[in-house]
Structures are given as structure tokens and as C-alpha cells.
Amino acid sequence: MRIAVIGTGHAGRTLAQGFQRTGHDVVVGTRDPDATRGREDWHGLDVPLAALGMVAADADLVVNATNGQASLAALGEVGSDHLAGKVILDVANPLDFSQGFPPTLSVKDTDSLAEQLQRAFHQSRVVKSLNTVTASVMVDPSTVGDGDTTMFVAGDDAEARQQVTGLLRELGWSDIVELDGLHNARGLEMWLPLWVRLMGALGTGEFNIKVVR
Amino acid sequence: MRIAVIGTGHAGRTLAQGFQRTGHDVVVGTRDPDATRGREDWHGLDVPLAALGMVAADADLVVNATNGQASLAALGEVGSDHLAGKVILDVANPLDFSQGFPPTLSVKDTDSLAEQLQRAFHQSRVVKSLNTVTASVMVDPSTVGDGDTTMFVAGDDAEARQQVTGLLRELGWSDIVELDGLHNARGLEMWLPLWVRLMGALGTGEFNIKVVR
Numbered sequence: 001m002r003i004a005v006i007g008t009g010h011a012g013r014t015l016a017q018g019f020q021r022t023g024h025d026v027v028v029g030t031r032d033p034d035a036t037r038g039r040e041d042w043h044g045l046d047v048p049l050a051a052l053g054m055v056a057a058d059a060d061l062v063v064n065a066t067n068g069q070a071s072l073a074a075l076g077e078v079g080s081d082h083l084a085g086k087v088i089l090d091v092a093n094p095l096d097f098s099q100g101f102p103p104t105l106s107v108k109d110t111d112s113l114a115e116q117l118q119r120a121f122h123q124s125r126v127v128k129s130l131n132t133v134t135a136s137v138m139v140d141p142s143t144v145g146d147g148d149t150t151m152f153v154a155g156d157d158a159e160a161r162q163q164v165t166g167l168l169r170e171l172g173w174s175d176i177v178e179l180d181g182l183h184n185a186r187g188l189e190m191w192l193p194l195w196v197r198l199m200g201a202l203g204t205g206e207f208n209i210k211v212v213r
Numbered sequence: 214m215r216i217a218v219i220g221t222g223h224a225g226r227t228l229a230q231g232f233q234r235t236g237h238d239v240v241v242g243t244r245d246p247d248a249t250r251g252r253e254d255w256h257g258l259d260v261p262l263a264a265l266g267m268v269a270a271d272a273d274l275v276v277n278a279t280n281g282q283a284s285l286a287a288l289g290e291v292g293s294d295h296l297a298g299k300v301i302l303d304v305a306n307p308l309d310f311s312q313g314f315p316p317t318l319s320v321k322d323t324d325s326l327a328e329q330l331q332r333a334f335h336q337s338r339v340v341k342s343l344n345t346v347t348a349s350v351m352v353d354p355s356t357v358g359d360g361d362t363t364m365f366v367a368g369d370d371a372e373a374r375q376q377v378t379g380l381l382r383e384l385g386w387s388d389i390v391e392l393d394g395l396h397n398a399r400g401l402e403m404w405l406p407l408w409v410r411l412m413g414a415l416g417t418g419e420f421n422i423k424v425v426r
Contacts, residue, residue: 102400109317109406145425179414187315187407193322194400201392202426209422212358213415 001167004029004056006074007065008036008049011091011135015065016047018139022170029055029078056082061089061163062124068094068113069106072120084123087160089167090114090185091130091138093192102196105189114154114185127155127164128185132195134205141172141208149208150175154184177211214380217242217269219287220278221249221262224304224348228278229260231352235383242268242291269295274302274376275337281307281326282319285333297336300373302380303327303398304343304351306405315409318402327367327398340368340377341398345408347418354385354421362421363388367397390424 005016006029019026026047030036033049042049056062056078066074071092075083094113095103107113118126130138132152141147151173155161158180165176179187199205218229219242232239239260243249246262255262269275269291279287284305288296307326308316320326331339343351345365354360364386368374371393378389392400412418 104322108322108403149425150422177411177414179410184410187410190321190403190406193403197392197397197400198390198424201390202424204426207424207426209363210425211411211415211420212362212423213417213420 001025001060002027002058003061003063004050004059004078005063005065006052006055006078007067008039008042009065009067011138012063012065013041013045013047014135014139015063015091017045018171019167020047021139022167027055027059031077052077053079056086059086061087061167064088064090064092064117066092068092069096071113072116075117075121080121080123083121086124087163088117088121088124088126089130089164090117090126090128093131093189095192102193102200105192108190109186112183112185112189114182114189118156118182125155125157125160126182127153127157127160128182128188129153129164129168131188132191133208137206137208139171143206144208145210147172148175148210150177150211152177152179152188154179154182154188156182175210214238214273215240215271216274216276217263217272217291218276218278219265219268219291220280220305221252221255222278222280224351225276225278226254226258226260227348227352228276228304230258231384232380233260234352235380240268240272244290265290266292269299272299274300274380277301277303277305277330279305281305282309284326285329288330288334293334293336296334299337300376301330301334301337301339302343302377303330303339303341306344306402308405315406315413318405321403322399325396325398325402327395327402331369331395338368338370338373339395340366340370340373341395341401342366342377342381344401345404346421350419350421352384356419357421358423360385361388361423363390363424365390365392365401367392367395367401369395388423
């Protein structure tokens with residue numbers, strides 16, 4: 001699959017390498033490919049870069065790995081034409097650090113970042129997933145405990161959820177809870193306030209939860 | 214320990230019986246003891262009832278098991294004099310069902326029900342716990358999976374958190390994550406929007422999460 005990852009931060013970089021590892025043709029979108037290539041954290045990485053306006057032209061699936069506060073603008077630069085008809089896997093969180101740590105959520109409870117994206121790019125099919133764990137765990141669940149923790153997938157379109165679930169299985173996820181309806185992204189994003197507090201209490205972001213019945 | 218449980222709903226009833234089982238002297242507070250005793254769900258229960266204004270006079274610890282929308286008013290009737298100097302174990306959630314299911318939260322993100330209670334009853338020490346699971350799991354974690362799931366405790370006062378942790382261990386909880394600071398109750402209450410959605414997806418409220426490192 002041709003996957004366009006939007007965002008050059010830790011999550012974008014880690015996801016790009018994860019999807020390369022599982023055999024996909026990955027390109028990462030950035031405003032200025034030369035500037036990104038010159039950054040220390042991109043030095044020597046074998047990951048193709050492209051300008052936002054071009055990155056999704058030939059993509060089969062687009063991953064939103066931008067800062068949640070910048071996602072609408074960044075995907076706007078990718079262009080609704082290039083996003084139309086495609087699945088947008090949204091891994092971002094609307095974390096607002098403007099008042100320090102712990103962050104608050106800039107959208108919540110009666111709306112979510114994922115739903116904002118779906119409204120803005122209504123010809124795309126947004127699926128929320130992977131936002132509940134840190135980047136290294138997203139692409140390698142075996143790093144946590146015995147590797148058997150839970151991942152969630154929320155979206156309106158069953159076929160789009162299935163496409164994402166397939167990518168997750170390739171990355172090593174086996175316990176996947178599907179939530180029918182993108183409004184369920186409200187619950188997934190509202191997990192973050194507890195996640196950031198547990199990160200503080202546990203002294204690491206490399207953890208996850210297992211839903212036990 | 215003499216425990217006053219405020220609230221006669223499913224959570225209050227279940228907690229009262231749980232704390233009786235673990236050897237405590239329990240009384241449940243209600244506006245009208247005779248009316249509560251006459252209710253079908255209280256028929257034949259061997260749990261003492263007392264009027265709100267009396268229930269906490271001799272209590273060592275008070276449990277808020279009321280509907281989150283009514284907690285401030287109910288504890289107001291219990292009386293700040295009777296609550297002063299005591300630990301208030303707050304298991305309630307600020308769920309707002311006025312727009313149907315799933316509920317939203319009437320306070321969140323920059324404040325929490327637990328903090329509202331702490332401000333209103335500033336001579337008490339509020340500890341948030343047990344609000345992350347359904348009533349039957351609160352008092353018997355062995356009903357979920359192999360019984361080894363995670364419970365959280367948040368509060369400003371270390372001795373108060375320890376008192377609650379002791380009660381939890383008696384009920385069967387062993388994996389207890391302590392969060393230093395009652396502001397962490399924001400994270401615990403914001404877990405509920407995901408909890409209610411998982412209840413829908415799993416078809417049961419009898420589940421919990423295990424935090425895996």
C-alpha cells in the first residue's frame with residue numbers, strides 16, 4: 001500500500017519506519033522537505049519526504065501524525081482533492097499545552113479532533129486509532145509487557161475500519177476493539193488526560209492498557 | 214471502621230454490602246430512611262439506614278456514592294460539620310444523561326467533581342477511587358478476568374490515600390496506582406466517556422483495564 005504520513009515529529013517518523021518495516025511504500029509530508037532533511041532527527045533516515053501539496057497525490061491511505069492543534073491546517077495543505085476517497089488514519093490528539101503540564105484538550109466530550117477532520121474532509125473516511133499509546137508502542141506492541149494489550153479503532157465506515165485493522169495486525173496488534181461510529185473518538189481522545197498522568201506516575205510513556213472482561 | 218455510605222442506588226448498596234463483608238460497621242445515608250426501606254431494591258437487605266443529617270456524625274470515613282449531578286447537594290445535607298476531619302472517598306462521576314446516551318461530563322478537563330467536593334468541604338480530605346469500574350467490580354475485582362486489573366487512587370493527602378488503599382486491599386484489589394494530587398481526578402473522571410463506549414461495544418459493564426508496563 002502507498003501510505004502518506006503527514007507530520008515529521010516523533011510519531012510521524014516512527015510510523016513511517018513502522019509501515020516501511022511491514023512492507024509499505026511510505027512517503028512523509030512536510031512543508032519544506034529540504035529543511036526537514038537537514039534536521040538532526042531526520043539525519044540519515046531512509047524515508048522519502050515530499051511537500052504537503054504533493055505527498056498524498058498517489059497515496060492509498062493517509063496518516064495524520066501532526067500535532068493535534070495543527071492537524072486541520074496541515075491536512076488543508078495536503079488538499080481535499082488529494083484526500084478525497086481515501087482513508088485518513090488519525091493518530092493525533094488535541095492536546096493543549098498552552099497552560100503547561102498536564103495538557104488539557106482543545107476539543108472534547110461533545111466533539112473530537114477526528115470528527116472535526118471528518119467534517120472538513122467529508123469525501124474522506126476518517127478512522128481514529130493508535131492515539132492511545134506512545135509512538136514506539138504504536139508500531140511495536142511487543143515492547144509492552146507480554147505484548148498483549150488493547151488497541152481501539154473508531155470510524156463510521158466498516159471497510160475503512162477494516163483497512164486500518166489490517167495495518168494494525170501487520171504491526172503486531174492482536175487485541176483490537178472496534179467501535180462503530182467516529183463519535184467514539186471522543187472517548188479515545190478523552191483517555192489522554194489519564195494517559196499523561198499515568199506517564200507521570202509510572203515514569204515512562206511505554207505502557208498501555210489491556211481491556212479485561 | 215465506621216463507614217457512612219451516601220447514596221442508595223446500585224453503587225451505594227453494593228459498596229455498603231462490600232464494606233460489611235470486609236468487616237466494617239456500615240450505615241447508608243438517605244433523605245428518607247422509611248421510603249428507602251420500602252423500595253423493592255432495598256427489600257430484605259441487612260444494611261442500616263440513617264437520615265443524611267445524622268449518618269456521618271459518628272463515621273470514621275464517608276463514601277460518596279451518589280449520582281454525580283447530586284453529590285454537592287447530598288453532601289451538603291450530610292453537613293460539613295459531620296464531614297470535617299474525615300476522608301471522603303468519592304466514587305461518583307459527573308455523568309450528564311440529559312442529552313441521552315452516551316452521557317457527557319458536566320465538569321471536566323480543568324476541574325473535576327472530586328475537586329468541587331474538596332473545595333466545598335475543605336476541612337475534609339477527598340480521595341477519588343473506584344469510579345473507573347462498575348459497582349460489582351468495585352467490591353470484587355475477582356469477577357473480571359483473572360482478578361488482576363488496575364485500580365487508581367488520587368488525592369492530595371498521603372495518609373488519606375493510604376486509608377483508602379487499605380480498604381481497597383481488603384476488597385481484593387492488589388494492583389493499585391496512586392496518583393499524588395486530587396487534580397488527577399480529572400483524568401480518572403475523563404476515563405468514563407471511553408468506559409461507557411466500551412460497555413456498549415463489549416455488551417457488559419463487568420470489565421476493567423490492566424495497566425501494563
